[in-house]
Amino acid sequence: MSDIRTLIGKFEEQARCLETTPKIREELFQEVHCYTEKFLTNLKKAPTYWKGQENKEGFSDNPLSEEASSLKDILNFFQEQVIETGLNPPSPGYLAYIPGGGLYPSALGDYLAAVTNRYAGVFFASPGAVRMENMLLRWLAKEIGYPESSAGNLTSGGSIANLIGIVTGRETKKLRAKDFHKSVIYLGAHTHHSVTKSVRVAGMQDCLHHLIALDDKHRMIPELLEKAISQDKAKGLTPWLVVASAGTTDVGAVDPLDEIATISEKYQLWFHVDGAYGGLFALCPEGKEILQGIDKSDSLVIDPHKSLFLPFGSGAVLVREKKNLFNAHNYEANYMQDAIEVENELSPGELSPEFTKHFRGLRMWLPLKLFGVSVFRAALSEKLYLARYFYEKVQEIQGIEVGPFPQLSVVIFRYLPDCGDTNKFNQRLIQEIQEDGRIFLSSTLLEGKFTLRLAVLCFRTHLEHIDLTLDILREKIDYLLQK
Numbered sequence: 300m301s302d303i304r305t306l307i308g309k310f311e312e313q314a315r316c317l318e319t320t321p322k323i324r325e326e327l328f329q330e331v332h333c334y335t336e337k338f339l340t341n342l343k344k345a346p347t348y349w350k351g352q353e354n355k356e357g358f359s360d361n362p363l364s365e366e367a368s369s370l371k372d373i374l375n376f377f378q379e380q381v382i383e384t385g386l387n388p389p390s391p392g393y394l395a396y397i398p399g400g401g402l403y404p405s406a407l408g409d410y411l412a413a414v415t416n417r418y419a420g421v422f423f424a425s426p427g428a429v430r431m432e433n434m435l436l437r438w439l440a441k442e443i444g445y446p447e448s449s450a451g452n453l454t455s456g457g458s459i460a461n462l463i464g465i466v467t468g469r470e471t472k473k474l475r476a477k478d479f480h481k482s483v484i485y486l487g488a489h490t491h492h493s494v495t496k497s498v499r500v501a502g503m504q505d506c507l508h509h510l511i512a513l514d515d516k517h518r519m520i521p522e523l524l525e526k527a528i529s530q531d532k533a534k535g536l537t538p539w540l541v542v543a544s545a546g547t548t549d550v551g552a553v554d555p556l557d558e559i560a561t562i563s564e565k566y567q568l569w570f571h572v573d574g575a576y577g578g579l580f581a582l583c584p585e586g587k588e589i590l591q592g593i594d595k596s597d598s599l600v601i602d603p604h605k606s607l608f609l610p611f612g613s614g615a616v617l618v619r620e621k622k623n624l625f626n627a628h629n630y631e632a633n634y635m636q637d638a639i640e641v642e643n644e645l646s647p648g649e650l651s652p653e654f655t656k657h658f659r660g661l662r663m664w665l666p667l668k669l670f671g672v673s674v675f676r677a678a679l680s681e682k683l684y685l686a687r688y689f690y691e692k693v694q695e696i697q698g699i700e701v702g703p704f705p706q707l708s709v710v711i712f713r714y715l716p717d718c719g720d721t722n723k724f725n726q727r728l729i730q731e732i733q734e735d736g737r738i739f740l741s742s743t744l745l746e747g748k749f750t751l752r753l754a755v756l757c758f759r760t761h762l763e764h765i766d767l768t769l770d771i772l773r774e775k776i777d778y779l780l781q782k
């Protein structure tokens with residue numbers, strides 16, 4: 300027995316350093332604080348894109364070792380091998396894809412969540428954590444206009460939220476594998492790839508996918524949806540799901556949600572709205588108007604790591620009827636017999652594929668409490684107006700052709716040269732802009748046309764950055780014309 304005590308003692312001696320002392324914590328904290336301050340101060344000047352740095356091999360040359368390293372060395376390595384590669388989404392000049400956020404108080408929320416390590420998956424384990432997340436979800440539901448009978452889940456992102464919504468629809472419609480080959484899903488031509496991926500991950504790739512054409516503003520045409528449904532029914536097929544976009548990634552188009560809701564009710568379809576990019580614009584009056592009908596959906600995805608400016612890792616799904624979300628995800632396990640529900644609060648573990656999970660409510664709750672909700676409404680209105688401002692101003696550049704008036708905060712446009720290949724010119728234009736690095740735009744292909752897009756969503760992006768973008772566009776077009 301004394302042998303084993305000696306042995307344990309030897310291991311203990313080493314293992315004890317996993318618990319840091321106050322002095323060490325102070326040093327570590329200062330070091331990280333110093334690093335993040337430098338990062339934030341430099342953000343204005345830092346490139347939006349570290350081009351040609353994709354092939355850094357640092358991690359293979361610097362694997363884990365049995366020995367400890369100093370935090371200073373680790374942070375230097377991190378800066379060089381992680382930060383200075385690829386895109387810089389928290390930068391104010393980042394106007395591509397769907398921009399990122401990264402509110403500082405969210406980082407502190409993550410810090411608190413990690414240090415205190417509450418078990419947020421089950422009410423019994425952390426009633427407070429679950430109450431906080433449920434309160435946030437109820438707040439989101441209320442802003443959207445969902446009834447009190449709704450429920451939701453804070454997810455890691457929009458893709459998982461789409462998966463939860465679609466699985467909930469599948470279970471509510473009681474579809475089984477034998478039905479899939481006759482079941483039809485209706486999607487817009489610009490539906491995000493995560494929706495079809497979710498359908499496949501949900502085991503339903505054998506469902507028929509019916510793509511509905513878009514109008515000249517890139518929105519699903521309801522008449523064509525209804526026609527497709529009735530034709531499919533006449534063929535003996537089972538229409539069961541329609542997915543509308545509340546802000547497509549391509550052009551920020553919002554499908555006519557009200558009309559789609561009416562059709563989906565008439566034909567008893569599950570109506571899922573992918574509002575990962577745009578759903579949270581419901582927080583501001585301008586957005587709420589555009590999103591009319593979003594409250595009539597059966598399930599809805601919104602991404603706080605997009606339009607609530609949180610760091611990546613925060614999505615949300617809302618389901619109109621709590622029982623549907625619960626029935627699709629609840630579980631029973633003997634080892635959970637102590638975890639009796641003592642209150643009328645559902646646990647995340649019963650409403651999502653996750654069990655043990657990141658206490659991600661804290662990174663959302665802290666900034667909302669600290670700043671107050673009104674600041675978020677204003678920031679979202681600002682982003683909408685910045686897109687409208689850009690839409691007006693960019694047309695003053697001779698030769699620019701714009702797409703439709705921006706419904707949300709994405710503007711599409713391209714340059715029409717007097718001669719030469721228009722697609723090639725715009726491809727070179729985007730390359731010049733990206734190589735310059737002060738701002739970052741991305742592109743898309745619309746009916747074969749190479750189109751530039753500006754997406755305003757980073758909370759750091761203001762009027763000065765839109766003006767800078769316009770200057771850079773003029774500069775690069777002139778440069779390419781003179782070449």
Ligand SMILES: *Cc1c(COP(=O)(O)O)cnc(C)c1O
Pocket residue numbers: 397455456457458459491493544546547548573574575576602614
């Ligand atoms: C970003 C996005 C998604 C995917 O969400 P993730 O958070 O990236 O997983 C889905 N749909 C739309 C419309 C999006 O913009």
